[in-house]
Amino acid sequence: MYTKKRALALLMAFVCVFSMTSLMSFAEPLEQGTYDSLGVGADDYVIFYTNDVHGGVSDKAFYTGTDKSLGYAGLAALKAKAAKTSKGVLLVDNGDSIQGSVPNTMSKGQSSIDLMKKTGYDILVPGNHEFDFGVKKFIDKANSSGLNYICANFTDKDNNLIFHKDNKGYDIREINIGAETKKVAFIGIDTPESISKGTPKNFQDENGNYIYSFNAKPNQALYGIVQNNIDAVKNEGADFVIVMAHLGDNGGTDGWYSQDVIANTSGIDVLLDGHAHSVIPNKIVKDKAGKDVLLTSTGTKLENIGVLKLSLVDGKIMPTSNLVNKITDAEKATEEYKRVNDAVNQELKNYEYLEEKIGDTEYPLVINDPANNKRLVRNANTNMADFITDAYMWYSENDPSSKGFKKADAAIMNGGSIRANINKGEINYLSVLSVLPWNTKICEIEVTGQTILDALEMGAKNYPNESGGFLHGSGITYEINTSVKSNVVTDSEKLFVKVDGDYYKGGYRVQNVRIGGKPIDLKKKYNLMITEYYYKDLGDGMTMFKDAKAIVDGAQNVIDIDIFNAYLKNGLNGKVSSEYKNPYGQGRIVFTDKAYDYSQDTNKVETATVPSKKENKPGAAKTGDTQDLAVLIMIMVIAGLGTTITARRKSK
Secondary structure (H helix, E strand, O other), X not given: OOOHHXXXXXXXXXXXXXXXXXXXXXXXXXXXXXXXXXXXXOOOEEEEEEOOOOOOOOOOHHHHOOOXXXXXXXXXXXXXXXXXXXXXXEEEEOOOOOXXXXXXXXXXXXXXXXXXXXXXXXXXXXXHHHHOOOHXXXXXXXXXXXXXXXXXXXXXXXXXXXXXXXXEOEEEEEEEEOOEEEEEEEEEEEOOHHHHOOOHHHHEOOOOOEOEEOOOOOHHHHHHHHHXXXXXXXXXXXXXXXXXEEOOXXXXXXXXXXXXXXXXXXXXXXXXXOOOOOEEEEEEEEOOOOOEEEEEEEOOOOOOEEEEEEEEEOOEEEEEEXXXXXXXXXXXXXXXXXXHHHHHXXXXXXXXXXXXXXXXXXXXXXXXXXXXXXXXXXXXXXXXXXXXXXXXXXXXXXXXXXXXXXXXXXXXXXXXXXXXXXXXXXXXXXXXXXXXXXXXXXXXXXXXXXXXXXXXXXXXXXXXXXXXXXXXXXXXXXXXXOXXXXXEEEOOOOOEEEEOOOHHHOOOOEEEEEEOOEEXXXXXXXXXXXXXXXXXXXXXXXXXXXXXXXXXXXXXXXXXXHHHHHHHHHHOOOEOOHHHOOOOOOOOEEEEOOOOOHHHHOOOOOOOOOOOHHHHOOOOOOHHHHHHHHXXXXXXXXXXXXXXXXXXXXXX
């Protein structure tokens, strides 16, 4: 029942939002389309930008994960075109380019490095996934490639910059705009999440000491680095400042977002962003001094190419950004397109042998919501995650490799490691590699219920925001109480320390955890199937497993794709069964705002209630939410009528 007090609170909230909105200024998005539609003039300077390519180097989805990619060939064609029709052109990348596709997995990122060089990148910033194949290995590859990487906050243990231009974390270019020459500075920044969301051990020596840092302890340190570099380039005469960032605008760590950096610094003109895979043609964010800063990001997989147009207005540089999502037939007919496209196709030919059929499916196995193509696997149930964790459980009991696995009590898998859908129809080795491009070894360990609980809580701490550490499971079900604040404590690198709360007193967001249908026993030892990435590498900051007793420790070289394939071929006789029909999974994770009553577990054991598809689908409204929404809509209608009446009065 609605109270006057509750309605008044909603009204006040609406008034506040309306008041704030009326004071904000927003950039008017331009229509996406071709390069020609952007209106680049002969006196303009053009900067093409990409981010989170993740191996999406062409539209051959079979190899690169999407059929919407404009490809490095399309990018090369646009760069050549702009060089002829504008004052000048640069091409920059904002990280996460060398990982995320089959060629990258097989070549440890070298294929994309070679193709970026052929495409003609001028300045690059590393992302967190640049380090997936080893920090030292990437540093060596980057340095030997001749590509110009910069990063102002990535240092060794002695605080020396790893990637730099003349010992500086920035690069200043003289460019011609109109009849004038201007200095444009590019400052590189990589997310401090590179350690916790990557492989923390890669950044440590053999004794567990960190030998690399992204210098963000606390947040103010990151802001200080950016501000110091802004001041430095200004002192060197920079007329315009562009921050090339791999930070993201959502789904990460508070304080480390691109908008946080803008709001806590002064002097940035444009921030080119990556990491969150957000599609932002253009957005205005206020800096510390109240100045407008242009924020933009292309999404992922080269499905869009960013175009930053710099024009000269009254002697000052005026930026305009938008996204290209189509390469014309005329552009595809150019020599530059053909040159790079031939190089891409030659690279992909190396992996044709992976097209061997493994099985079939009548039901698409998804990581994205079929209704809107938004990613599900990092904050919701999916049938793909159910399938993979079930494969782990099946393998533990059947152990076709005879490597010493024992029947597991549960299996867990992080959503961030699952990277692609499998469409209805034939499944082959290559499509599985697209889903699991890591060649990750699978372990089995003995852990307490408390350890499993802590891992689930760590994975749920950012919900409803996305998290690569969001955990799916087989043999295990749990609830996330959205009304409970996360009490996870992490260290300065965002690695797990503890949960500051009591599970049975509502101190965990995760509740009603059941293993094998029975309430979890926090002191009991369970056999758990888990990736080596979590067990040994502290992936996603999951430190709670590091001292666990190994049943199979990874040295046996059983990898995730082999388990997937064995389950499909031998466990399911080559056909995905109907239990995986629902794209939203089997309801192993339940979302609620009600506290669980643990007293009911004393004398009886019940399996967790599996919600319907409607209840389980992200964004499904609760009863109270529906009431709130109805009242809010009514308030907005009333407010709108009031505005209309006022306008009419003013017009008379």
